[in-house]
Amino acid sequence: MANQLTDLRHRTLRDLRISVTDRCNFRCRYCMPSEIFGPDYEFLPKDSILTYEEMTRLARIFVSSGVKKLRITGGEPLMRKDLPTLIRALNQIEGVEDIAMTTNGVLLPKYAKALREAGLKRVTVSLDSLDDARFRLMNGGKSGVQPVLDGIEAAEQSGMKVKINMVVQKGINDQDILPMASYFRERKHSLRFIEFMDVGNTNGWKLDNVVTKKEILEIIQESMPLEPVDALYNGEVASRYRYKGSNEEIGIISSVSEAFCSTCSRARISAEGKLYTCLFASRGHDLRALLRSDQTDRDIAKFIEDVWTARSDSYSEDRMTNTHSLPKIEMSQIGG
Ligand code: SAM
Ligand code: SF4
Ligand code: SF4
Numbered sequence: 001m002a003n004q005l006t007d008l009r010h011r012t013l014r015d016l017r018i019s020v021t022d023r024c025n026f027r028c029r030y031c032m033p034s035e036i037f038g039p040d041y042e043f044l045p046k047d048s049i050l051t052y053e054e055m056t057r058l059a060r061i062f063v064s065s066g067v068k069k070l071r072i073t074g075g076e077p078l079m080r081k082d083l084p085t086l087i088r089a090l091n092q093i094e095g096v097e098d099i100a101m102t103t104n105g106v107l108l109p110k111y112a113k114a115l116r117e118a119g120l121k122r123v124t125v126s127l128d129s130l131d132d133a134r135f136r137l138m139n140g141g142k143s144g145v146q147p148v149l150d151g152i153e154a155a156e157q158s159g160m161k162v163k164i165n166m167v168v169q170k171g172i173n174d175q176d177i178l179p180m181a182s183y184f185r186e187r188k189h190s191l192r193f194i195e196f197m198d199v200g201n202t203n204g205w206k207l208d209n210v211v212t213k214k215e216i217l218e219i220i221q222e223s224m225p226l227e228p229v230d231a232l233y234n235g236e237v238a239s240r241y242r243y244k245g246s247n248e249e250i251g252i253i254s255s256v257s258e259a260f261c262s263t264c265s266r267a268r269i270s271a272e273g274k275l276y277t278c279l280f281a282s283r284g285h286d287l288r289a290l291l292r293s294d295q296t297d298r299d300i301a302k303f304i305e306d307v308w309t310a311r312s313d314s315y316s317e318d319r320m321t322n323t324h325s326l327p328k329i330e331m332s333q334i335g336g
């Protein structure tokens with residue numbers, strides 16, 4: 001029986017997000033603006049990134065500490081070579097109930113089949129607009145809409161369940177809320193709207209640019225009435241709504257307007273092996289140093305226990321008071 005770790009606010013460690021690379025083939029303005037992440041930007045050197053063996057070992061230790069769900073993220077996870085090898089290894093860990101991946105989708109036509117065969121059953125594809133010009137503006141000119149739709153199609157064809165993530169920014173893509181909702185409702189993919197967050201230190205976040213959950217709901221309800229759906233489990237990140245009279249759903253991740261820190265059960269490992277107990281943390285705990293020393297699994301489990309049981313993070317609840325200006329880890333390093 002796995003251990004159960006609870007933090008200072010009685011939140012149990014249940015989810016682990018593993019970032020497999022800090023690199024990306026997009027330059028989304030809200031995540032990796034190209035002025036900062038330009039040709040001279042120094043990404044992590046190969047030997048400072050965890051190997052798949054190290055990630056698998058860590059995942060096994062986290063599972064023995066109570067983690068049930070794993071999510072692979074990045075940067076763009078499909079930029080890392082041989083990702084199915086990692087998925088296969090993670091899939092063999094006893095006690096893992098769910099493995100998912102978040103991706104921008106453009107490499108899915110190439111890899112979806114191999115990922116599915118390796119045991120990946122769920123994928124979340126990020127797409128912020130169905131309008132080519134607007135989408136290009138948001139991703140730094142790196143892709144039009146069709147390659148992402150092709151990726152979604154490939155994932156579906158391979159037998160994976162697909163969800164869509166859309167980050168909403170006022171004045172940038174709020175006019176896309178309704179077209180995106182209708183499009184994915186028709187195709188029966190759950191679309192999750194994410195309030196624009198002040199992750200990292202470079203994306204120029206302002207509260208004025210956030211379209212709140214309430215505003216998103218109002219826009220959709222004008223033409224497609226919705227009703228709330230009960231959370232499936234404690235700690236579910238998105239609040240879910242069903243289109244009345246149907247089984248199709250949307251989700252809203254309201255980290256700015258309605259913080260959900262009180263049920264946050266997620267730990268994150270950056271590509272270089274630092275453990276973060278909050279998306280907005282300024283400091284990580286170095287697991288790579290432990291992995292590359294003579295520490296046993298039990299020693300590392302004890303280290304994780306000490307970090308989690310001392311955790312009191314509640315950044316989103318405190319955002320409006322004094323935390324927004326503190327330095328934070330970049331989103332592309334821990335993957336959302
Ligand atoms: N590259 C992959 C992708 O884009 O799906 C995985 C990593 S990305 C950092 C994970 C998720 O974080 C994506 O759905 C992305 O849209 C979201 N994200 C990035 N920056 C964000 C921000 N400032 N506010 C809200 N969501 C953000
Ligand atoms: Fe890349 Fe994803 Fe960040 Fe966009 S959100 S820059 S696709 S890591
Ligand atoms: Fe969890 Fe930190 Fe987000 Fe709160 S702000 S929900 S503690 S990751």
